[in-house]
Amino acid sequence: MKIRPQRITDPATMGELIDLIEETHHTFTRSEMSRIAGMMEDPSFAELSHFEDIRQCFGALRADLEPHMSKEEFILFPYITALEADPASQPDSCFGSLAHPIRAMRFEHIAMVGMLENLRELTAQYRPAAENDPQIFLIFAALAALDADLVEHMHWEDHVLFPRALQLESRIANRKNPDESA
Ligand SMILES: [Fe+2]
Numbered sequence: 001m002k003i004r005p006q007r008i009t010d011p012a013t014m015g016e017l018i019d020l021i022e023e024t025h026h027t028f029t030r031s032e033m034s035r036i037a038g039m040m041e042d043p044s045f046a047e048l049s050h051f052e053d054i055r056q057c058f059g060a061l062r063a064d065l066e067p068h069m070s071k072e073e074f075i076l077f078p079y080i081t082a083l084e085a086d087p088a089s090q091p092d093s094c095f096g097s098l099a100h101p102i103r104a105m106r107f108e109h110i111a112m113v114g115m116l117e118n119l120r121e122l123t124a125q126y127r128p129a130a131e132n133d134p135q136i137f138l139i140f141a142a143l144a145a146l147d148a149d150l151v152e153h154m155h156w157e158d159h160v161l162f163p164r165a166l167q168l169e170s171r172i173a174n175r176k177n178p179d180e181s182a
């Protein structure tokens, strides 16, 4: 089983937090989803009850997560990093206010939490039956680690990075239009 990345602690800046999210959670999520998909091809997995539902639920999660992380890496995160580095000059963007992409990312997080809840239910909280093949134990352990990592990953984005980025954008807007904030 792969070891989950080291936990993020006390990032000083949003740029540093973004680097850590990409280097730890995004890298781990991509490599684990690919590894787990391969493990699910094992014939012993087909002996599991609900195996097709589990495979479909995992596949749907993977299909959502890959473009989600790419949108963060190529659109949202570079904008936040540039804004933090030079708050005086607004970076170019295709979305206007940061509130729009952040709302979209949060909606996607909510959908992924729903998929994780389905996966937990289908796998009895990732607890295989004693008689299951050892490979099933490995798959469930990998799914449990992926789940725990995603919860932590979304926490850093939803509760730390996104609020900080919105606060910065709001402070910049207030500086430009002090009358509107009065
Ligand atoms: Fe992310």
Ligand SMILES: [Fe+2]
Residues within 6 Å of the ligand: 068, 072, 105, 109, 154, 157
């Ligand atoms: Fe995200």
